[in-house]
Amino acid sequence: MRVPIETERLILRPFEAVDARAAYGWFGDPVVMRFTPGGPDKSIEETTTRLANYREHQIAHGFSKWITLDRRTKLPIGDSGLLMLKDYGWIDLGFRLAQPCWGKGLATEMASAWVRAAFGELRLDRLRGLVHPENVASIRVLAKLRFREERRDTIMGMNSILFLLDAEAHLT
């Protein structure tokens, strides 16, 4: 797919190995990772491995989790993107920001860009989003994008609500 994705305030691009130090700032933050199965990364090495997995996923599928940069300062502030969850048979939309960036509409801005890419350029027919029931900000972001609750279950060991958005629902 086209690289990078640019929005009004953000630049989204695939992760590079040199991003590990900056990305550990949020992947290692227990507050940011509270609702992520597996919890926070415990070292930069864990973040380095995580980013290598994202790069392999990009090569295999043509999309992945990408880093988010502030368009004005060019500084890394989070990640977002699509992951193929093979064990479950769906493509998951995820988004995450360093704490100082919360509450400004940035997650909605980057998640919207991924929805457009998914149903446009990538021609996917549906997306899912996996959220802990107490993760109200994330649930609100998915609701703003017109995701609908599909079911509640324990997924990856996490008490979860599974949200669904069909391409047709997005385009109508």
Ligand SMILES: CC(C)(COP(=O)(O)OP(=O)(O)OC[C@H]1O[C@@H](n2cnc3c(N)ncnc32)[C@H](O)[C@@H]1OP(=O)(O)O)[C@@H](O)C(=O)NCCC(=O)NCCS
């Ligand atoms: C989830 C996350 C990305 C949201 O980022 P954000 O940039 O603050 O999100 P936005 O500003 O685009 O939208 C958040 C919405 O939730 C609402 N919200 C946030 N906290 C809330 C709360 N405690 N109660 C009710 N609504 C809340 C906001 O008001 C906003 O809705 P609005 O636009 O209708 O006012 C951010 O909190 C985060 O990184 N969390 C940790 C990682 C994570 O859990 N990611 C999701 C896993 S799927």
